[in-house]
Amino acid sequence: MMRDTAQTTGSFVDVRSLVFWVGGALAVYGAIHIYPTVISATQQAPQAAFVSAILWAAYGLVFALIVYRMELFERRSALTSLGAFLWGAVIVAGIGVIASPAMSDIVGGVIGTDSEWIPAIAAPLSEEPLKMLGVVALAFIPGARIRTPLDGLYFGLLVGLGFEVTESFLFATQAGISMGGMVGPVVASFVLRGVVGGLWNHPTFTAITGAGVGYFFSGVGSALKRWAILTGSLLAAMFFHGLFDSPLLEADGNVLVSTVVKGLPVFVFVLVMFRIARKRERAIFVSAVDRDIPSDLVTPEERDTLLTKKGRRHAARAVRKASGFAAGHAAKRLQRRQIELVSSIVDTAAGSDEVAMASNEVREARQALETVVASR
């Protein structure tokens, strides 16, 4: 069986992949089911729906841009990022229209329909697996390039963000409807869900499962370990989601305190995961440079500089100060080419045509930098 990395696409759009088509079919299904709900909310309170749409679209855009720029070495595909967002916004929300009330009925039947714990148990049971499924679907498509736990965490954030935007749009609009179409409740809902609870909501929960999926697909540990981490990440996301939705600490009526106290643990948890995942990516980067890249392409000092965005910025700024704007620009270009070289080694391994091409581009970039510096 042949494996040829050159046959992969640059994004999740891969017409040869059956997973892509299954995802497409689910997107149509999700759109059909979420459409009446959105239209109904819009017809009931056009003004509230308009304000809600503007607020949550802006929230989604700002949040997505922040996440999109959090790459360590290489920026991920914008198209795949959009696909992850839409999985949450359309597919999870659309299937949720059917699955969430059904799950609530099941949980209500088990623990009692008058229990105030129904949302805390039912919502994680249906929403977390569906959001995780988005990252799994992307991981099955090579072009989406989920190669590390950090990749999974990143796409998990976006799937969760997509779902949060749709859910919160409807939630805020309904808050407006319940108050006779007023805009005030829409804004209040936005502040509570987006601003106060924004750091520990759906994106954070799905970041956990996303990292688990990333590890499952990129690790070479035992199957038991990979399954344990995959399952553990789902259970952790469900636990934190359930804790957040639970009636705990709500007796005194202080929503702000309750939200922060219940949400902070998951935020810290994801922050720690994020740091570990970044450390792992840096280790992979260093190994690739040390083992496969001659020091004329990436020197040990350059390797250390490339490890952080700050280091790269400082190095380019130092060149610019010493040799002018053009030299600074050339230094940045050299850094980009060096990172692309390391990425091509991780993707295709040393000796491939891609690596040879990337090596030549590094040499050309270095030559260009030396020429600019010499001309000063």
Place this chain on the structure above:
Amino acid sequence: MPMPAIRATRPRTIHVELPVMKLFGTKVAFRPWSVQIVPPRASTMPRVMRARFMVARIRVDGVRDAGSIAAMFSQAGATSAPPKVPISVGLLSRRSITGAIVVGLVALFFIVAVPALVPVFNEDAFRPGRPFVTAGGIQITPAAGWSLGGDDVLFTSLERAGASLVFTPAVDAEGTAEEYAQKGIEGLKMADGWVVGEIETYVTTAGDHGVHYVGHDPATVAENWIIDNDAGLRATVILSAPESVWASMQDDVEAMMQSLVILGLGVDS
């Protein structure tokens, strides 16, 4: 680079380093009729990286994949354990039939199996012909053919043939039902193409009073009921239906609206 011939002559462990293995720093521990590839313990290379590196080296040496190198060991009279490759690498250039099945089955579980399991766990859940209390505290008796689209404290929707009947939660009534309806009509008129009829009074079988009006645009019909009960609670119900199916579901909708009883939040039945 050709693989060296491997011959086992007696039952003892022989440690050899094959040239192809030396390229990626992996030792081969050889026993009669079996060969194990043992990654070096001292390696600082992350495992993901190492696995990819091995695949690449094998390819450079003219061998396509782990299966081929296993075959080479087998030809030499031995069996081999193929190098571990992450799933992400193994999926390259695959159509991912397994992935499609996994994703499809999990989605189908939530779309089909979970709703089908509801009657098993909760006999009081939504069923046509049986009174159903929404999460927003409104009781109705669903007509046959209508399914529950969503039910939470924000709103409940019943769906059929592209139409949705949405119930907002029972809330304390502010102002008269007519005044509330007037606001809704103004909202509809702000949208292009809507023609809205007169506000009419409406009375449910339970005796709760309210108002009702109908709006049309070229493709859609919107009906709105605002019903108040004696306890000062108000229910708002909105039907949104394609023009093509609206007439055919009038009887169903009327029967469901007549069955409406406002219970209030926190009331089960």
